Amino acid sequence: MGIPSWEESFEHGNFGDKRRIKRAVGIANRIDMKCNTKGASAALQGHGELKAASRFLKCSSVTPESLTEGFMNINCSQITKEHILLVEDTSEMNFAWRNKPIEGFGPSGCSGAQGFFI
Numbered sequence: 001m002g003i004p005s006w007e008e009s010f011e012h013g014n015f016g017d018k019r020r021i022k023r024a025v026g027i028a029n030r031i032d033m034k035c036n037t038k039g040a041s042a043a044l045q046g047h048g049e050l051k052a053a054s055r056f057l058k059c060s061s062v063t064p065e066s067l068t069e070g071f072m073n074i075n076c077s078q079i080t081k082e083h084i085l086l087v088e089d090t091s092e093m094n095f096a097w098r099n100k101p102i103e104g105f106g107p108s109g110c111s112g113a114q115g116f117f118i
Contacts, residue, residue, distance in 0.1 A: 006032065009071040016061030027053045091118040
């Protein structure tokens with residue numbers, strides 16, 4: 001059990017045209033290779049690839065749901081246990097700048113300053 005490839009994630013995608021599946025895989029692979037160091041738009045080579053990605057994402061049949069559906073279906077089908085742990089990013093509201101304590105707020109973050117997590 002591992003993370004599905006982009007090909008697996010998009011192979012049954014409903015993007016209104018079968019050719020868009022190949023486009024989705026290509027864009028995702030290109031961004032996946034370089035996104036950690038340069039950002040998504042820098043991962044695409046030249047104006048043509050950036051324009052093609054933009055046109056793809058502007059298609060009415062290309063929605064957040066259609067882009068994530070395959071990935072979600074694959075991952076959900078791999079759940080074989082009764083209990084699972086879902087991890088997500090948490091934002092922190094930190095009030096270290098205040099001179100007076102706020103009633104009801106506890107320590108947050110590494111500094112232990114008053115605040116809360118969202």
